[in-house]
Each structure stands twice: as structure tokens, then as C-alpha cells.
Amino acid sequence: MRSRLPRLLTPLVRAALSKRVLPRVAFSGAMSAQILGNRARSITTYTEGSDLPRVRPHVWPAPSKDIMAARDFIRESAASPKNILIVPDREPDGMASGTIVSLVLQLLGKPESEIRIHFTAAGFTIFNPLERARLSRVCQKENVSHVIVLGQGARASWSLLEKSIETKALIINDQHSDRFLENTVAVSASRDPPSTTSSLLTYIVCSELHPEARETTGWLALLGIFGDLGARASLEPPYPQELKDFKKKYTSTHLRDLVTLLNASRRTPECGTRDAWEILQYTPQTNPAPTPKSIMKGEANAELRERLKDAKTRVNAEVRRCSKMPPRFSKDRKVAIIFMDSPYLVHPLVATRWSNYFDPNLTKLVLAANTGYAEGKVSFSCRAVSGRARKGDKGGPKEYETESWDINVISILREYLAKDSLLEEQARGEFTNGYKRATGGSVPLDVWMLFLEKGLEITPRKGDFPQKHALDYIQD
Structure with missing residues (x-):
């Protein structure tokens, strides 16, 4: 199989280089990025029972109209006199996405004191009726005008919130879906390769909202990519070109170690997600701004780092025990x-x-x-x-x-x-x-x-x- 693989890919690579239309082939995300690059602007598919090809645009990372709608939503959120609620997933990708949104809202003038954070209960999703009621109570109690949900998936449901709650909602989701909650703005990853993450989608949405957004949040997009796709994920086009520069600047070793540290807290029985969230938080005015290296060395918050390291030790021991079954x-x-x-x-x-x-x-x-x-x-x-x-x-x-x-x-x-x-x-x-x-x-x-x-x-x-x-x- 290995010896045949290069010969199999040769016509696809030639097609990409000559700007010809590529067939839609199921490859891993990293390989898709290398094959498609910036040159692949369309996809050829075949309808069952017909030999005639159908050409459609290659859409990545999400439909442009959805990205524009999300940008308008975030601008509106920053201008709101009420509080904003961020609901990130507990994984590093979700944490990175939430931190990107928080930083960009502050760059747009939203005070840090008016940004709230909410995590779903352990073992529950935002689609659970009990969690919907809990989230609705939080929005009402905290006087929230806009809620931004990150990396939580997408399923058909009546509503993200109870009907009596007038809070507006935005969902940014790295899993492709045609089903969305009612009365929400949604950005769902395209089904076209290469693979994407919630943090990358959030970064692409937010990077155009302020001149400092790219430099401030670029390493967080990488953190989410490392968390979801691994350290060996390809950053070839159509991925934003600057991500390669950020990877050289912040290094794979420190990003990978930070992903492991953040993951440990959510896996413990006490589900200490707050520690992982807090260690990533800073304001755009923080000087020097924290980096994966400074966080791992304890320069940003030594106490939080030690708690996360203890969680990592306990989780590793439990994985070894359960793997023996x-x-x-x-x-x-x-x-x-x-x-x-x-x-x-x-x-x-x-x-x-x-x-x-x-x-x-x-x-x-x-x-x-x-x-x-x-x-x-x-x-x-x-x-x-x-x-x-x-x-x-x-x-x-x-x-x-x-x-x-x-x-x-x-x-x-x-x-x-x-x-x-x-x-x-x-x-x-x-x-x-x-x-x-x-x-x-x-x-x-x-x-x-x-x-x-x-x-x-x-x-x-x-x-x-x-x-x-x-x-x-x-x-x-």
C-alpha cells in the first residue's frame, strides 16, 4: 500500500498545480491541505446514476455569508451596554476559542468586567433540556444580551434558551452540520477539506475585526489546532499563512505541553475547568502578554500551573489503570x-x-x-x-x-x-x-x-x- 500511495496521489497533485478541477476524495485533513492548497477553487462530484460531473465551489472553512454574520454579531455584542456570556467547550480548542472572543471583544471596547463565562455541567451538553434551563437562568441573572457558544456541536433543537429569554445567540462549531438551533446565528465548518477547528474558525471570524487581533490571538488558534488535530497537523494553504510564523515563534513543544496541561483539569472528578480557563486569561494591555512558554514555566500564574500539573499526574495514573481492562x-x-x-x-x-x-x-x-x-x-x-x-x-x-x-x-x-x-x-x-x-x-x-x-x-x-x-x- 505504501509503495502505491505516491502513484495514486500523482494525478491529484498535477491537477492542483495546473489549476484543474479536483475530484472530491476522502483524505485526512493534513493531506487534503497539501493537495488542495490555494489553487483548488472547485470540487467535482458525481450524482448517483449519472456519468455527468457536477462542479461546485470549494468552500472553506465555512460559507462566507455565515462568517460575515458572525462578525456583525460580535461587533453588536461589543457595543451592547449589557453583559456578554461566552460558553466554550471544556477542551483546549474550546478554551482557546473563548479566549480569542474575550480578547477581541476587549479590543473592540468591551470592558472585561462585562464579559461572563459559563461551562455546561459535567456530562451534559447545551442541547440537554436541563442545561438549557440552567443557561437561561444564567442569562437572566447576569443581564446578558448576547451569548456566544463555541465548539459545542450542532443539533436540531427547539431553542438554545427558553422562549421567555430574549438573549441573542451565536454558535461557532467545528463539526459540519445542516441542523441548527432556532433563532441563532451559526457558523458551521464546511464539509470540504481540510479539517478545521473551533479555534481556527473563531480566529478567522475575529481576525478582521481589529488591527491587533491577529497578533494578539494567533497563538490561541494554534493551541486549539494542536488540541484537536495534533502537533503534526498541516498548516499549508488554505490555512492562514501567518499560522506557520506563529508556530515557529511559540514552538510545537510548548504548545503541545500546554494542551496536555489544559486537558488534565477537565478530566478530573472535580472537573477543574476554571483553572484551565483562568490560566489562559489576560487583557490586550497585558505587557508582556503570556505565551505557552511562560505559562508552562509558571511565570504567568505559578499556583494555577501547579494545580494543573497535579491533575495531570492523577489523570495519567487513572488512564493506566483503566487501560488494563x-x-x-x-x-x-x-x-x-x-x-x-x-x-x-x-x-x-x-x-x-x-x-x-x-x-x-x-x-x-x-x-x-x-x-x-x-x-x-x-x-x-x-x-x-x-x-x-x-x-x-x-x-x-x-x-x-x-x-x-x-x-x-x-x-x-x-x-x-x-x-x-x-x-x-x-x-x-x-x-x-x-x-x-x-x-x-x-x-x-x-x-x-x-x-x-x-x-x-x-x-x-x-x-x-x-x-x-x-x-x-x-x-x-
């Missing part, structure tokens, strides 16, 4: 399930770790299920099997030659849900949102049991569910 397999052996009971948010890390140790010819995805994170629910993470395992010097895991780029986690999960109409009705909203190679969610125990029995066709065992209240669902 042996997997079970679906009836067709396409899915490996790792059961755990942990108050830590470690199931995504365990799923990623195990995804390197299966043959993608046989097992397509890893599903890590945690009964201890959210009471009464099973929190889960799915990862496509990577087939990256290498043979060690002393008989370690063998190397799998088959590439796994074509594994689509969402499509595979939909196939399992389609086996039972009740299962599909109750679980579709949680199992089919996310990325092509990674997704996750949280479902009630009875829905999870239905998924195991009807979807994966395996018989649950008591050892799979250490929590006492889960045993009621399992027969001897």
Missing part, C-alpha cells in the same frame, strides 16, 4: 468494547490508546464505555482503529499494513442502530454526532443495554458494569 467484542468482531468504572473523563484516552492495537482488517473501531463518570448514564468514546501498531524488539504487537483512512465511525454506528427501530429512535442523537474517525456521547443505562443486545449482539455480564445500580439491568 480486557476488551470484549461485538458478534461480528468489528467493535472492541472496553468497559470501565471511573469518575475521571478518561474513556476518550483509553479508546485512543487501544485503537493502535487492533488489525483494521478485522476490527474497525474501539468503543470505551464508562459507567462511573455521569450518574445513571454510560459515557462512551469511539475511535477508528488506526492500525499503527509496530513490532517491538522483543516480540511486541505486529505492524498492520492495511491503512484505515476509510473507516467511518458514524456510518458503522448507524448500521448497528438500524438493527432495531426502538434503539435507533432512542440513541441516534448521541451515537451519530461527531467526526468521521471519532465520536462520543452519553446515554441512559437502559439505552446502552439495548445497544449492546440489539446492536452489537453481545450478552452483558456483571463484570462489565462495576457500578451497583447497573446490575439491575443484567441477568445472571
